[in-house]
Amino acid sequence: MIVTVTLNPALDLTYAVDALVPHGTHRVAAVTERPGGKGLNVARVLHALGEPVLATGLLGGSTGDRVAQLLAAEGVGASFTPIGGETRRTVAVVDAGDATGFWEPGPTVTAAEWARFTADFRGLLATATVVTLSGSLPPGVPIDGYANLIADAAAAGVPTLLDTSGPALRHGLAAGPALAKPNDDELSALLPERAAGRDGLVDAVRSLATGPVVVSRGAAGLLAVAGDDVWECAPPVAVRGNPTGAGDACVAALARGLRDHTAWPELLADAVALAAAAVAAPAAGDFDPETYRSTRATASVVAASPAGGTRARSHR
Amino acid sequence: MIVTVTLNPALDLTYAVDALVPHGTHRVAAVTERPGGKGLNVARVLHALGEPVLATGLLGGSTGDRVAQLLAAEGVGASFTPIGGETRRTVAVVDAGDATGFWEPGPTVTAAEWARFTADFRGLLATATVVTLSGSLPPGVPIDGYANLIADAAAAGVPTLLDTSGPALRHGLAAGPALAKPNDDELSALLPERAAGRDGLVDAVRSLATGPVVVSRGAAGLLAVAGDDVWECAPPVAVRGNPTGAGDACVAALARGLRDHTAWPELLADAVALAAAAVAAPAAGDFDPETYRSTRATASVVAASPAGGTRARSHR
Numbered sequence: 001m002i003v004t005v006t007l008n009p010a011l012d013l014t015y016a017v018d019a020l021v022p023h024g025t026h027r028v029a030a031v032t033e034r035p036g037g038k039g040l041n042v043a044r045v046l047h048a049l050g051e052p053v054l055a056t057g058l059l060g061g062s063t064g065d066r067v068a069q070l071l072a073a074e075g076v077g078a079s080f081t082p083i084g085g086e087t088r089r090t091v092a093v094v095d096a097g098d099a100t101g102f103w104e105p106g107p108t109v110t111a112a113e114w115a116r117f118t119a120d121f122r123g124l125l126a127t128a129t130v131v132t133l134s135g136s137l138p139p140g141v142p143i144d145g146y147a148n149l150i151a152d153a154a155a156a157g158v159p160t161l162l163d164t165s166g167p168a169l170r171h172g173l174a175a176g177p178a179l180a181k182p183n184d185d186e187l188s189a190l191l192p193e194r195a196a197g198r199d200g201l202v203d204a205v206r207s208l209a210t211g212p213v214v215v216s217r218g219a220a221g222l223l224a225v226a227g228d229d230v231w232e233c234a235p236p237v238a239v240r241g242n243p244t245g246a247g248d249a250c251v252a253a254l255a256r257g258l259r260d261h262t263a264w265p266e267l268l269a270d271a272v273a274l275a276a277a278a279v280a281a282p283a284a285g286d287f288d289p290e291t292y293r294s295t296r297a298t299a300s301v302v303a304a305s306p307a308g309g310t311r312a313r314s315h316r
Numbered sequence: 317m318i319v320t321v322t323l324n325p326a327l328d329l330t331y332a333v334d335a336l337v338p339h340g341t342h343r344v345a346a347v348t349e350r351p352g353g354k355g356l357n358v359a360r361v362l363h364a365l366g367e368p369v370l371a372t373g374l375l376g377g378s379t380g381d382r383v384a385q386l387l388a389a390e391g392v393g394a395s396f397t398p399i400g401g402e403t404r405r406t407v408a409v410v411d412a413g414d415a416t417g418f419w420e421p422g423p424t425v426t427a428a429e430w431a432r433f434t435a436d437f438r439g440l441l442a443t444a445t446v447v448t449l450s451g452s453l454p455p456g457v458p459i460d461g462y463a464n465l466i467a468d469a470a471a472a473g474v475p476t477l478l479d480t481s482g483p484a485l486r487h488g489l490a491a492g493p494a495l496a497k498p499n500d501d502e503l504s505a506l507l508p509e510r511a512a513g514r515d516g517l518v519d520a521v522r523s524l525a526t527g528p529v530v531v532s533r534g535a536a537g538l539l540a541v542a543g544d545d546v547w548e549c550a551p552p553v554a555v556r557g558n559p560t561g562a563g564d565a566c567v568a569a570l571a572r573g574l575r576d577h578t579a580w581p582e583l584l585a586d587a588v589a590l591a592a593a594a595v596a597a598p599a600a601g602d603f604d605p606e607t608y609r610s611t612r613a614t615a616s617v618v619a620a621s622p623a624g625g626t627r628a629r630s631h632r
């Protein structure tokens with residue numbers, strides 16, 4: 001099964017109000033509770049696709065209990081290592097205009113809790129086909145935490161897919177994951193001097209990683225760098241909606257493809273389509289099946305040769 | 317022991333942010349969690365005074381578990397009836413300017429859960445000296461819910477103190493609690509045509525209740541109507557701070573006085589002082605001991621004779 005790691009999960013609360021009035025008091029008309037955090041979105045998308053998946057990571061306190069309950073209610077398999085701190089909440093207050101977000105800080109993880117998680121993680125590798133590593137590291141987890149998990153997985157012969165940012169991304173890339181999926185901004189933050197344009201992005205990827213990398217670029221779609229090969233894929237029509245969780249849907253598709261040794265063109269078209277379908281769904285971790293179907297059928301993949309020329313390829 | 321009933325408790329969250337920006341995203345610098353709901357404030361104040369107290373009511377879900385944990389961590393005795401719904405949260409976002417509040421709706425209580433609570437409540441009456449009934453009724457609890465609890469307590473010889481509003485207040489008053497503590501606005505809402513001024517307030521009280529009533533009037537202090545007697549008591553100096561929870565501190569003092577058969581002048585001075593001390597403390601359910609001491613020593617009580625004249629009385 002695909003194991004999704006979420007070290008800093010959250011309970012995502014959405015509050016519907018008529019209009020946000022600073023320094024006013026609001027009766028919340030409706031409350032939505034969801035399991036939150038990028039890795040849990042990956043797990044929920046994979047589960048909705050019918051793929052065997054196990055969500056793991058760190059959960060604590062009654063907020064952590066609630067996250068576990070919500071995952072169980074959706075039928076998503078989970079095996080989390082308990083921590084003493086309280087799992088964070090996020091609150092999105094939605095009015096007619098837009099959403100206003102409040103993000104609690106994550107709990108601090110002790111060295112003993114991290115050691116327990118890494119031991120639990122090594123135990124899960126026996127049944128893992130692919131491991132995804134998503135999101136930020138909570139305080140207390142060493143900055144090379146993902147790098148160590150990548151090394152453990154590699155020792156067990158399990159490929160890893162890394163989706164994080166900042167120093168955790170830099171350290172993780174150095175450990176050689178089977179695939180990494182940063183977004184454009186996350187890559188640029190590591191290389192602020194990088195040249196603009198597609199060639200600058202490709203050079204940046206190659207300076208940071210030796211293995212394959214898929215860069216998500218919002219509505220511009222995906223750019224993949226795998227050895228000498230460079231591929232691009234974008235949705236044929238722009239999809240309007242909520243981009244939160246689109247990157248996680250992309251990771252879900254890439255993880256499945258990694259497991260199935262799917263060829264790059266098919267893999268990228270599937271990932272672009274699932275990300276577009278996530279944009280079309282109102283909440284992160286969900287996707288719109290019709291957008292998924294239609295985008296997958298029409299997304300085209302362009303291969304850029306090492307010499308810089310491009311040629312269109314069908315992915316079917 | 318004093319039993320405090322909270323049928324619609326809450327987990328109160330306070331988020332510290334730099335500045336609230338509508339439709340922006342905020343990293344919360346600090347999160348405070350507290351047991352919330354008027355009856356839990358009463359229990360916490362009594363516990364801080366060293367009085368034996370037991371908090372009861374309805375709690376559900378992981379939010380309810382968290383409320384129970386927080387009460388236990390403070391050492392407040394509690395015996396709640398579990399419900400299937402999720403206890404509500406309140407979120408107060410505090411920036412340099414002021415607080416912005418978000419109030420979740422309460423869970424719906426089933427008829428079976430209400431029946432279980434009333435049975436549990438009757439069991440607690442054996443050891444109760446006074447019962448306080450505070451706050452709103454959650455959906456599903458019958459509108460005469462407090463009236464029935466008042467009748468049960470009376471049958472067991474236990475005096476009750478009612479602090480609620482709207483139809484629950486009207487029905488509750490009809491059941492004859494030993495004491496009621498509405499505020500001025502809550503009384504006026506039941507009698508929108510009432511005459512202005514102190515005499516109008518006294519007439520309103522007498523038209524709604526046959527038993528004694530203490531009306532809280534914010535910085536104007538307390539007005540008590542007990543048979544032919546009318547008493548007034550206000551803090552000698554205005555206290556600046558957070559008025560949330562001041563009414564609950566007042567109820568705590570009145571409950572203790574009801575148990576101890578404290579004479580009206582002392583009782584009102586104590587209640588005014590504890591309410592002022594609650595205003596001086598930053599969070600509901602806490603109070604400032606120095607303000608309590610100084611206000612209790614200096615608050616003066618004025619008795620209005622049936623003929624309308626007034627004379628000052630010391631409460632010592």
